[in-house]
Amino acid sequence: MSSKLTCTRRFHFSYGHRLMNYDGPCSSLHGHNATVYVTVERKELNSLDMVVDFSVIKKKIGSWIDECWDHAFIYCQDDTAVMAALSCMGPTNKAFGIPGNPTAEVLARYLLEQVCPKVLADTGVKATSVIFFETDNCSARCSVAPAASPSSGLESVME
Numbered sequence: 001m002s003s004k005l006t007c008t009r010r011f012h013f014s015y016g017h018r019l020m021n022y023d024g025p026c027s028s029l030h031g032h033n034a035t036v037y038v039t040v041e042r043k044e045l046n047s048l049d050m051v052v053d054f055s056v057i058k059k060k061i062g063s064w065i066d067e068c069w070d071h072a073f074i075y076c077q078d079d080t081a082v083m084a085a086l087s088c089m090g091p092t093n094k095a096f097g098i099p100g101n102p103t104a105e106v107l108a109r110y111l112l113e114q115v116c117p118k119v120l121a122d123t124g125v126k127a128t129s130v131i132f133f134e135t136d137n138c139s140a141r142c143s144v145a146p147a148a149s150p151s152s153g154l155e156s157v158m159e
């Protein structure tokens with residue numbers, strides 16, 4: 001029997017967003033207090049019998065979140081209305097553009113596919129799953145897909 005060991009760290013941050021082309025309250029500018037769970041794995045335990053020191057994950061991923069997303073307005077790069085509004089805010093306003101609507105699904109996938117490979121590059125671990133809680137009750141999960149599947153798998157959960 002083969003087993004797999006993973007480590008997961010939780011992060012909290014606050015952000016603003018709005019959903020483009022959406023018929024509902026989330027089309028307005030608003031914010032969330034997000035909770036994110038990032039799971040990483042390593043083929044073999046390191047010399048300390050760890051997948052990774054939790055402090056390394058905190059430093060690598062937590063620093064990126066603090067710098068780029070915490071208290072930022074996260075917007076779709078095609079959302080010209082929001083970009084016009086943000087341009088009035090001046091250079092001290094924190095904003096972050098992404099491809100796609102800034103849903104929990106897209107933000108989970110962005111962290112797993114774009115951010116984690118870069119910030120974890122020299123750690124020997126690989127992120128395999130990101131669960132993004134937009135609220136306490138609603139989350140999206142993006143996981144590395146099995147080898148036969150070409151891209152990451154996405155699922156949303158609303159409880």
Ligand SMILES: [Zn+2]
Pocket residue numbers: 017026030031032
């Ligand atoms: Zn929202």
